[in-house]
Amino acid sequence: MQFDFNSGASLLIQVYTNSVWSSLGVFTPDTNGLYWVPYPPCVLKALPPFQGCFVNLPSTGDCAQHVAQAADGGPIAPIRIRFKLTPRTREYRIYRSVDDGPLSLVAQGAAVFDPANPNKQVVRTDDGMPPSAAQLCYFVQVLDEHGNGSPLSPIGCKQVKPAKLPRPILAEPQAIGVIANPQVSLTWFCPTSGVARFQVKVVRDDQPGSGKPSGFASPILKAHINFKPGSLFAGLINNSKYLRFDEAYLTPRTGAGFGPGPQFTLPVNVLAGVPYTISVAAMDAQGNVGDSSPAWKFTWQPPIVLPSVPWPARPVPAVKIFDDNLSPSVAPYFRPRVAAVLLKDANFQLDPLYPVGIRIGNCDTVNNLISNVRSTNFITYNFVSGDPRNDPHELIFKRQSADPSHRGESLLPIVVYRQQVTNDTFARVSGNLVQVTPLLERIPYYVQFVPRQGSFIIIPDRLLATTFEIDPISNANGTFLYLRDQQPVIRGARYQYFVVRFNQKHEVAEVIPAGQIDIPPNL
Structure with missing residues (x-):
């Protein structure tokens, strides 16, 4: 709209409806002296009277925030985009970017530069407001008579305010202070x-x-x-x-x-x-x-002061072999009993998948024991009625010690660790200590009856293995139960193994060095 005076000043514009003058807001004219006022369209009757009132406003420049709606669900207040033309202009294009995103075309049209009125502005509106709060940046491009476009020129940015303020989420208040x-x-x-x-x-x-x-x-x-x-x-x-x-x-x-x-x-x-x-x-x-x-x-309640109980000083777990008074009947080749060995089958072929096992028990006294090295079979042996060895836990090593308080202790529960050490092939190693088995507390087993063959003890856990060992010098031999190292190994590497034994409270009781193993380079 345009008023009789042309002062270029900001006006408080009011509309006369229902015998009452209602304020629509304060508006500033464009360079053509036109005031752009958003007002609901009226189709069936003429527009009501409008009037403009002078107001004194501080010169603070344009507002960076745009209120898209006066109320939730109310009419959209568009953004006015104003720019001047340059000589030889025949067409303009207006682009918009939302939150620094890609440009989109919002308006275009024919416009001819008027040398008689070089300050004349082109004014367009954008009422396509995003559904949430965003920053809208506008750019203009003009084209000459040959369709050559100018560089994009930024017009300005507006922060679009949401129609409704967000609702905070208050966390539970916390007591602080003294x-x-x-x-x-x-x-x-x-x-x-x-x-x-x-x-x-x-x-x-x-x-x-x-x-x-x-x-x-x-x-x-x-x-x-x-x-x-x-x-x-x-x-x-x-x-x-x-x-x-x-x-x-x-x-x-x-x-x-x-x-x-x-x-x-x-x-x-x-x-x-x-x-x-x-x-x-x-x-x-x-x-x-x-x-x-x-x-x-x-x-606010006074904090409960808990008594300060010092944590008791605990000694470092002992590092020692499992048996301190081993029976002379044990061949030197099998000393210490708890040791890492290379697992081989009855034909002395090395297991390529799990080449290393930790000796944890003796199986010499059971019958028809079936080895499971180089296979995925379960450990199986004869069930003998009334024989305590029907329980595989009876096969686990019991401590041989001069101390009566420790004599007869079971090796379990244990966890096995290993550490790569230097050798001729690997002069530099990380030295990291790696856990290679889970905690072994109990051995699972069950009794299976086979018609015309009898009953057998089955240990359904491939973490456990059994095979035959022989001393190539003295020919001393034995059949043992092993805990497999199921982690991958490096060919030609040397590993130091440690068996960490726990007490009944699941605290580390001792660390048992289980020796070093050289992995064959042709594994």
């Missing part, structure tokens, strides 16, 4: 688009509506003087239909001084032993307050 200075730490999460600051509402549950000070204070909070005590708020807390707050405080503006968000933390002084109900709401730059967060009840 008895002499009790405090509560308030933490909430809230998107920051369109939010200028926050309103913190509080009521003392022991004296609601009394008008007395609540003791809720912070150096960075200031009282919200326009807050109406006693206003009813619904749905903010469980088991309560309505809430009333007696006080409201305003935080500093969001930014470097208070935090850019979206998470905010605020320490506040409170009174010890006093019950409070607290809620937080977002506020825009115009002072409009959004929906309040779910409320929390809080009472």
Whole structure:
């Protein structure tokens, strides 16, 4: 619209409806002296009268924030895009970028540069607002009579404010401070688009509506003087239909001084032993307050001081062989009994998949034992009625010791570790200690009856193996139970093995060195 005067000043424009002049807002004319006013279209009758009133406004430049809607579901307020033409211009194109994304064409048309009015502007509007808060940046390009385009020229950016302020999510208040200075730490999460600051509402549950000070204070909070005590708020807390707050405080503006968000933390002084109900709401730059967060009840209580009990000093677990008084009947080749060995089958062929095993038990006394080295079979041996060796745990090594308090202890439970050490092939190694077996506490087994053959003990765990060993010098031999190293090995590497034994409390009782193994390079 255009008024009779042409001062170029900002005007408060009003519309006359229902015998009342209603203000539409303050508007500034373009270079053509036209005022662009968003107003609902009227199809069936003429537009009502409009009038413009002079207002004194500070010269603060254009507003970087655009309010797309005055209310949720209300009409869209478009963004006005203004630019001047250059000589030889025949066409223009306007592009828009949302949050620094790709450019999209929003308007184009014919426009001829007028040398008689070089300051004449082209004005277009954009009412395609995004559904959420965003930054809209506009660019213009003009084309000459041959269709040659100019470089894109930025016009400006606008922060589009959401139609409705976001609702903060207030976390459970945490007690901080000391008895002499009790405090509560308030933490909430809230998107920051369109939010200028926050309103913190509080009521003392022991004296609601009394008008007395609540003791809720912070150096960075200031009282919200326009807050109406006693206003009813619904749905903010469980088991309560309505809430009333007696006080409201305003935080500093969001930014470097208070935090850019979206998470905010605020320490506040409170009174010890006093019950409070607290809620937080977002506020825009115009002072409009959004929906309040779910409320929390809080009472500062003195912290419970637990007695300081020093952790008892524990000695380092002993590193020693399992047997300290081994029977002379054990051949030197099998000393120590708990040791890492290369697993070979009855034909002395090395197992290529799991070449290393830790000797953990003796199987010489069981019958028809079937080896499972170089195979995926389970360990199997004869079941003999009344024989305690039907339980595989009876095959596990028992400690041979001169100390009666340790004599007869089972080797289990154990975990096996290994460490690569240097040799001629690998002069430099990492030295990392690697766990190569899970914790072995018990051996699973069951009894299976086979018609016309009898009953057998089956150990359904491929982590365990059994095979035959022989001393090539003395011909001493034995059949043993092994715990496999199931981790991959490097050909030509040398490994040091350790068996970590635990006590009944699952604490490390001792570390048993199990010797070194050289992996054949032709494995």
